Amino acid sequence: MEQLNTEPTKTTANAQKPFRMSVLVCAGTGCVSNNSFKVMEALQDEIKKHNLEKEIQIVGTGCNGFCAEGPLLVVQPDEIFYAQLKVKDIPLLVEEHFLKGRPVEKFMYTPPEGEVAIPKMSDIDFFAHQRLIALRNRGLIDPEKIDEYIGRDGYTAIAKALTEMSPAEIVQEIVDSGLRGRGGAGFPSGVKWQLCAKQDSDTKYIVCNADEGDPGAFMDRSIIESDPHSVIEGMLIGAFGMGASEGFIYIRNEYPLALERLHVAIEQAEKYGLLGENILGTNFSFKMNVVRGAGAFVCGEETALIASIEGKLGEPRPRPPYPVESGLWGKPTNINNVETWANVPIIIDRGAKWFASIGTETSKGTKVFSLVGKINNTGLLEVPMGITLRDIIYKIGGGIPNGKKFKAIQSGGPSGGCIPEDQLDLPVDYESLSEAGSMMGSGGMVVMDEDTCMVDVARYFLTFTRDESCGKCAPCREGTWQMHEILTKITEGNGTLNDLAVLEALAEVVKDTSLCGLGQTAPNPVITTLRYFRDEYLAHIEKKECQAHVCRELNTYIIHGDVCKTDGKGCGVCRRECPDKAITGEKGKAHVIDQQLCGKCGVCYDVCNFNAITIE
Amino acid sequence: MPKLKIEDLQKIKQRVQQTTNLREGKSRAKITVHMGTCGIAAGARDIMDAVMEIIENNNVDDVIITTSGCAGLCSQEPMATVELPGQTPVKYIDLTKAKIAKIFDGHVMNGKIVADFVLGVGSEQTH
Numbered sequence: 001m002e003q004l005n006t007e008p009t010k011t012t013a014n015a016q017k018p019f020r021m022s023v024l025v026c027a028g029t030g031c032v033s034n035n036s037f038k039v040m041e042a043l044q045d046e047i048k049k050h051n052l053e054k055e056i057q058i059v060g061t062g063c064n065g066f067c068a069e070g071p072l073l074v075v076q077p078d079e080i081f082y083a084q085l086k087v088k089d090i091p092l093l094v095e096e097h098f099l100k101g102r103p104v105e106k107f108m109y110t111p112p113e114g115e116v117a118i119p120k121m122s123d124i125d126f127f128a129h130q131r132l133i134a135l136r137n138r139g140l141i142d143p144e145k146i147d148e149y150i151g152r153d154g155y156t157a158i159a160k161a162l163t164e165m166s167p168a169e170i171v172q173e174i175v176d177s178g179l180r181g182r183g184g185a186g187f188p189s190g191v192k193w194q195l196c197a198k199q200d201s202d203t204k205y206i207v208c209n210a211d212e213g214d215p216g217a218f219m220d221r222s223i224i225e226s227d228p229h230s231v232i233e234g235m236l237i238g239a240f241g242m243g244a245s246e247g248f249i250y251i252r253n254e255y256p257l258a259l260e261r262l263h264v265a266i267e268q269a270e271k272y273g274l275l276g277e278n279i280l281g282t283n284f285s286f287k288m289n290v291v292r293g294a295g296a297f298v299c300g301e302e303t304a305l306i307a308s309i310e311g312k313l314g315e316p317r318p319r320p321p322y323p324v325e326s327g328l329w330g331k332p333t334n335i336n337n338v339e340t341w342a343n344v345p346i347i348i349d350r351g352a353k354w355f356a357s358i359g360t361e362t363s364k365g366t367k368v369f370s371l372v373g374k375i376n377n378t379g380l381l382e383v384p385m386g387i388t389l390r391d392i393i394y395k396i397g398g399g400i401p402n403g404k405k406f407k408a409i410q411s412g413g414p415s416g417g418c419i420p421e422d423q424l425d426l427p428v429d430y431e432s433l434s435e436a437g438s439m440m441g442s443g444g445m446v447v448m449d450e451d452t453c454m455v456d457v458a459r460y461f462l463t464f465t466r467d468e469s470c471g472k473c474a475p476c477r478e479g480t481w482q483m484h485e486i487l488t489k490i491t492e493g494n495g496t497l498n499d500l501a502v503l504e505a506l507a508e509v510v511k512d513t514s515l516c517g518l519g520q521t522a523p524n525p526v527i528t529t530l531r532y533f534r535d536e537y538l539a540h541i542e543k544k545e546c547q548a549h550v551c552r553e554l555n556t557y558i559i560h561g562d563v564c565k566t567d568g569k570g571c572g573v574c575r576r577e578c579p580d581k582a583i584t585g586e587k588g589k590a591h592v593i594d595q596q597l598c599g600k601c602g603v604c605y606d607v608c609n610f611n612a613i614t615i616e
Numbered sequence: 617m618p619k620l621k622i623e624d625l626q627k628i629k630q631r632v633q634q635t636t637n638l639r640e641g642k643s644r645a646k647i648t649v650h651m652g653t654c655g656i657a658a659g660a661r662d663i664m665d666a667v668m669e670i671i672e673n674n675n676v677d678d679v680i681i682t683t684s685g686c687a688g689l690c691s692q693e694p695m696a697t698v699e700l701p702g703q704t705p706v707k708y709i710d711l712t713k714a715k716i717a718k719i720f721d722g723h724v725m726n727g728k729i730v731a732d733f734v735l736g737v738g739s740e741q742t743h
Contacts, residue, residue: 020682022639098683101682102685140639150628151629156625156629
């Protein structure tokens with residue numbers, strides 16, 4: 001320790017200094033793409049200008065969660081929350097708030113329906129209803145400084161595990177906590193650990209599945225970006241409990257920021273001897289490897305993931321044998337997802353009983369969701385299991401933008417299903433979502449409003465699974481292709497009632513006979529939309545009508561002559577823009593669309609400034 | 617860099633918490649240095665520097681140091697307000713480095729108001 005202090009790294013030197021104010025700048029991918037690094041630079045310049053650098057600390061944190069309002073900044077200890085900051089706002093902010101102590105109201109967050117800005121983060125609805133366990137350090141620490149993680153009780157759980165607990169007790173603690181896999185299927189993690197611990201083998205492996213691939217999902221990325229050490233510590237505890245000495249984090253290469261922070265974290269942990277030989281002076285040793293995935297969706301399936309790590313083609317294989325019996329290079333292997341691992345240290349630290357007191361009878365703890373689509377507060381949230389979908393959408397999500405009507409929420413990604421309005425009071429847990437035909441999945445939630453066509457949504461997800469099917473087994477390879485063909489036919493207005501029957505039969509066959517989870521769940525979007533929105537399918541088939549006007553082949557664009565002439569004075573913009581030359585008319589006079597020539601591209605509707613064009 | 621032992625974790629934690637505790641809003645007292653134009657002209661920056669030095673030298677990790685604008689009594693600057701949880705704020709006037717050190721020791725750390733430098737107890741009514 002003496003040496004640590006005399007030879008301080010940049011990290012320890014910064015951490016030692018007391019500051020009167022911490023400025024926490026969100027440096028998650030969402031805010032970074034909204035220019036938060038530039039905002040941070042401007043802050044540093046401005047703070048230097050006022051000679052405040054000894055008093056005020058600027059910290060780049062992981063994703064704060066409220067992505068819709070980025071770039072974000074939280075000022076502590078006042079807990080003042082600033083949203084949508086621009087570089088040009090910084091001089092005023094620094095002078096007024098940081099120097100003179102007057103928080104600047106015009107940079108604070110104002111809710112969509114409200115008129116008054118809310119200064120404090122904990123008073124904002126988006127944050128007030130959340131409970132952070134997996135994301136316990138988000139926005140509070142600099143993910144690139146291991147000392148800050150340690151300052152928030154980091155690595156005390158592995159210390160406790162190594163010195164006060166036997167491997168069997170650790171596994172039992174996870175069993176008792178009721179923790180279930182956060183990657184999709186929700187298998188009890190403790191049971192999986194028990195099976196792996198029982199295997200008699202000199203070599204065992206543990207794996208972290210960070211191959212997050214669902215469209216609209218970014219939970220795992222955000223956890224690694226904001227708190228990489230929580231995942232590393234969780235894996236250390238798992239390795240000690242199950243008797244493994246080597247681990248792999250399989251992460252997609254499309255996550256450059258997460259990858260970078262992971263590498264920094266591993267390097268720092270190795271320097272501190274928290275990874276490597278004789279961890280914390282004990283006999284326990286553990287080697288961590290990072291493997292980059294090339295982004296194939298199927299590699300999130302555990303047997304395909306193992307094949308990919310081994311350098312083989314990323315294709316699944318039949319189970320059994322399960323990875324716990326014969327996994328990586330034929331050795332017993334335990335695979336858990338990022339969020340599952342991030343929950344482990346705090347369960348060991350605070351006890352299974354505490355964790356099991358949160359959530360519902362069958363689903364314990366919290367779940368991280370990424371909330372996207374037609375929702376005011378796009379972002380990342382963590383809520384206790386058992387919260388209703390309605391609370392997520394309206395209390396945390398802030399409802400649907402532009403006064404539109406809610407239509408459905410899609411959970412579980414391409415493997416999940418669409419849940420309609422009348423099921424919104426369902427508690428969010430593994431069983432309830434499955435009963436509704438959807439699934440917990442890894443936690444992606446896509447909100448849809450009245451402008452969404454449910455047949456088109458089913459087609460969208462089938463396009464995804466068709467493209468991502470590895471092609472190894474026929475039901476998935478051919479089934480997803482055929483279902484996609486039928487859905488396309490229906491959206492183009494050529495569907496028949498017989499197609500609908502074939503679609504339903506196909507969905508059941510693909511579900512029952514596919515080799516892996518990808519194929520087994522790919523029909524879910526079709527099955528749930530048929531269950532809850534059958535009338536929309538029928539309208540497409542029988543009336544050749546798409547109520548949401550999404551399926552363009554079914555749309556008829558009509559110019560209302562009177563509006564065009566009186567309001568628009570026959571401006572002619574639509575005539576000029578029409579790629580099919582289907583619109584005729586003269587300046588000052590009403591224009592007309594020739595329906596025979598119309599290619600239904602919708603350009604005229606988009607460009608008309610006078611609302612003279614409607615879709616029938 | 618030497619490898620950590622279990623007891624080292626605790627040491628790092630204590631050191632880091634000097635800065636992170638305040639991020640979580642845990643505090644024993646709040647000192648507000650009035651930093652309006654008048655305050656800065658009268659030497660409020662020196663007072664701020666002195667306070668920062670005191671907390672650094674004494675490893676204090678649970679006192680919030682903040683700034684605010686002019687308190688209205690420009691002739692008595694530099695000024696500072698000390699507030700302990702659940703107690704009425706106390707305003708100190710005509711501060712110097714030596715005075716703020718006494719206030720820190722007496723009022724902030726030991727809860728005894730330093731009567732010699734006090735302007736008054738309490739704040740203006742805001743409603």
